[in-house]
Amino acid sequence: MTTGPNPLGEYLRARRELVTPEQMGIPVLGVRRVPGLRREEVAMLAGISSDYYLRLEQGRDRNPSAQVLESIARVLRLDDDNTAYLLGLGADKPRRARRRPRKETVPPSIVTFLATLPLPAFVEGRYLDVLAANPLAGALSPRLVPGANRLRDVFLDPAEKALFPDWDRATEGLVAGFRQSVGTDTDNPRFIELVGELSLASPRFRRLWARHDVAGRLGAPMRFDHPQVGELHLNREKLHITGTDGIMLVVYHPDPGTDDADKLALLGSATLKSATPHDATAPERARRAER
Known part of the structure; x- marks a missing residue:
C-alpha cells in the first residue's frame, strides 16, 4: 500500500x-x-x-x-x-517543492476603503487571519483586530463563542469554508500548525475537520448576542479582493429601518466617540509610526 x-x-x-x-x-x-x-x-x-x-x-x-x-x-x-x-x-499535478509561505498583505486602497466604511468590516486572509479591521468591527467583537485568527477565536475563546447563539452552525460553516480556502495545499507549515493546534485544543474542531465538509466562503445572515446591545441580526458579505490569493473583504450590515440598524448605529456612535485616527488598521498605524 x-x-x-x-x-x-x-x-x-x-x-x-x-x-x-x-x-x-x-x-x-x-x-x-x-x-x-x-x-x-x-x-x-x-x-x-x-x-x-x-x-x-x-x-x-x-x-x-x-x-x-x-x-x-x-x-x-x-x-x-x-x-x-x-x-x-484527484487532479494529476506534479509535486511542488515546499515553498516558504508568502506574507499576506492588504492593498493600500483597501486599507483606505476599510477606514471609510460606516459598517463593521475587516479583511480576512486565506487561513482566516484578520489582516485589517475598522473600529466598528472591533466594537462588534474585540477579537476582530489585526493579528487575530477567526478559527482560533471562535473555537477557543469563550467570550467569542458566547457572541454566537448559533455557535454550532457558525463553526460548521467556518471549518467548511477554511477547507475550501486551503484546498490541496495541505503541506503548508501555516496550515499544519493551525490545524494541529485546533485539533488538540478543541474536540468540536476535531470532529468537524474529520467530516471533510467543504463550502464556499460566502455571505450569510448572522445572529449575535452582543454584550452591549443584545441580540443583533446582521447580513454578512464576503467579497474577494482582486489581485490577491484568497484574501476577502468581510462586511456586516443590517436590514434598513430595523431595530438592528438602530443598535448598530448606537454601537457606531459609541465607537466614534472613543476612536482616534490611529484605530483604523495595523498597516495604517505602522505607516503613521514611520512618519
Missing part, C-alpha cells in the same frame, strides 16, 4: 461514512459494522469495480478520471463545492 499523505482517500472515506444505506435505497439486513456505506456499495452505485475503489481509498491509485470522480460524487451526495474539491484532490 502507498504510504504518505493520502488526502483523496481520507476524503472519500470520511464522506462515505456520512451517507446512509437508506438514503441510497439499500436494504439494511442485520448489524452493520461500519457507519455509512460500505466500499463495495459505493463502487456498485458508481459503476466501478470494488477493487478499483479500494485502491482509491488506500492511495494506490491517485489519478482517477474526472468521470469516475463525478460518479462517486453523485453516490456520496456531494454538492457543487464538495464535488469541485474532490475533483481537485
